[in-house]
Amino acid sequence: MNIHSKLPDIGTTIFTIMSKLATDHGAINLSQGFPGFNCDPHLLDLVYKYMKEGKNQYAPMSGVPILKERLAEKTKKVYGIDYNSETEVTIVSGATDAIYSAITAIVKSGDEVILLEPAYDSYAPGIILSGGIPVYVPLELPDFSVNWQKVEEAITEKTRLIMVNTPHNPSGYMWTKDDLNKLAQLIKDKNIHVISDEVYEHITFDGRQHLSLMVHPILKERTFVCGSFGKTFHVTGWKIGYCLAPADLTLEFRKVHQFVTFSSATPLQYALAAYLEDERHYLELPEFYQKKRDLFCAGLAETGFIFTPAQGSFFQQVSYAHLSDEPDFDLAVRLTKEIGVASIPISVFFKNKDDHKILRFCFAKTDQELFKAIEIIQNSKFF
Structure with missing residues (x-):
């Protein structure tokens, strides 16, 4: 029997693709937008409390x-x-x-x-x-x-x-x-x-x-x-x-x-x-994440990437257009496989896959992961 797809042009999301690549190659996953650290233990205690209470x-x-x-x-x-x-x-x-x-x-x-x-x-x-x-x-x-x-x-x-x-x-x-x-x-x-x-x-x-x-x-x-x-x-x-x-x-x-x-x-x-x-659990969040953004951007400043620090979110974009004509998807895959840092090519966010030579990194990770990722990028010659 034939299925007439309602979404014939939609495949697996880039987040699934890049996260799997990161896992397969042991790369630091700065692609998918999720924190690389646990939540407040008090919040976990509250969940357990309400589970025990029968909620x-x-x-x-x-x-x-x-x-x-x-x-x-x-x-x-x-x-x-x-x-x-x-x-x-x-x-x-x-x-x-x-x-x-x-x-x-x-x-x-x-x-x-x-x-x-x-x-x-x-x-x-x-x-x-x-x-x-x-x-x-x-x-x-x-x-x-x-x-x-x-x-x-x-x-x-x-x-x-x-x-x-x-x-x-x-x-x-x-x-x-x-x-x-x-x-x-x-x-x-x-x-x-x-x-x-x-x-x-x-x-x-x-x-x-x-x-x-x-x-x-x-x-x-x-x-x-x-x-x-x-x-x-x-x-x-x-x-x-x-x-x-x-x-x-x-x-x-x-x-x-x-x-x-x-x-x-x-x-x-x-x-x-x-x-x-x-x-305080939400009002202190800007300070918490700004430290991570600033840490990550300070490291990026020592690379060949060009960027402006993000105004918000936990993502940082970088441009490499002055360094290479390589498609952003190809570069993201290569960086994941060859140097061990996963990112997202932003062409996937455009209907026609417009390629502006920009990668997106997620800095919602532990400081140790960010330091390691920056060190890898700084020491790798991938162009």
């Missing part, structure tokens, strides 16, 4: 009430924005679940969705599966800022959704007030919604403040804000995320979410709720 059955579809309440309190404290924990906060199985459910709730066959590329690789498949049409607008190199004229030119009567990611993966670019204002101006009189991927909201550098789309009144009313406890608290394997959206959007979102994962791991939700009581 091991299905959680409510929209999330454990106490976690939704704590998340709403945190959002008010950090951004000054109110969300009703019962009708506007949903706990999900990772931000990918949130993004997929939000896309499915909004996009119908023939609708156009604007993607700012390089774009994370889960966005377009979700659009296509809903019958939507991805419309790609390139970000401006070298800083990966938004060209708002190009966005305006891409909007048509069929545009129903714009996908946003700040801090941006893979570049680390963070949106400004001007970005928020220009997006709001473009869509204020149109039937266009927004999905904002903000999983790196607390990983920001050099005193920059993350500007969530929720802080703009026009944008808040039409935006699904997607976040990740996994990224914030170094527990990506738990796959616990959330979606904040106005009640009318949340209603449609939950109609989809209930048939995607229904609910997420119960004891983990109770543990995260208790952990959120101490605001």
Whole structure:
């Protein structure tokens, strides 16, 4: 029997490919975006506590009430924005679940969705599966800022959704007030919604403040804000995320979410709720990760790569265009196999695999791993 694939052009993700290569060749894995260290032992103790207390059955579809309440309190404290924990906060199985459910709730066959590329690789498949049409607008190199004229030119009567990611993966670019204002101006009189991927909201550098789309009144009313406890608290394997959206959007979102994962791991939700009581657990994150970014960048400065330190996220991009014409995918594979450091070629984040000779490294690793990776890169002659 023949299967008519709904995603005929989609293969195995680059993260799976590069992580397997790193494992096969004993390389330091600076490719896939996950911390190379464990979370706070106190958080693990909390999970065990709630497991022993019997919090091991299905959680409510929209999330454990106490976690939704704590998340709403945190959002008010950090951004000054109110969300009703019962009708506007949903706990999900990772931000990918949130993004997929939000896309499915909004996009119908023939609708156009604007993607700012390089774009994370889960966005377009979700659009296509809903019958939507991805419309790609390139970000401006070298800083990966938004060209708002190009966005305006891409909007048509069929545009129903714009996908946003700040801090941006893979570049680390963070949106400004001007970005928020220009997006709001473009869509204020149109039937266009927004999905904002903000999983790196607390990983920001050099005193920059993350500007969530929720802080703009026009944008808040039409935006699904997607976040990740996994990224914030170094527990990506738990796959616990959330979606904040106005009640009318949340209603449609939950109609989809209930048939995607229904609910997420119960004891983990109770543990995260208790952990959120101490605001230091997320407010101290910028300092924690800036030390790692600065350590890694100091080492990169002694190599031939050209780069600008990331504004946010736990990724650092480097350019080698002045050194070689080798395709970025080939170079990433070769560095993994030959010198033992795995990275991500950013051409994979472009629909047409545009090759700007840029690699992405993840510095969410132990200092020992970062020192070792830098030493290997500095001592290897791979061009």
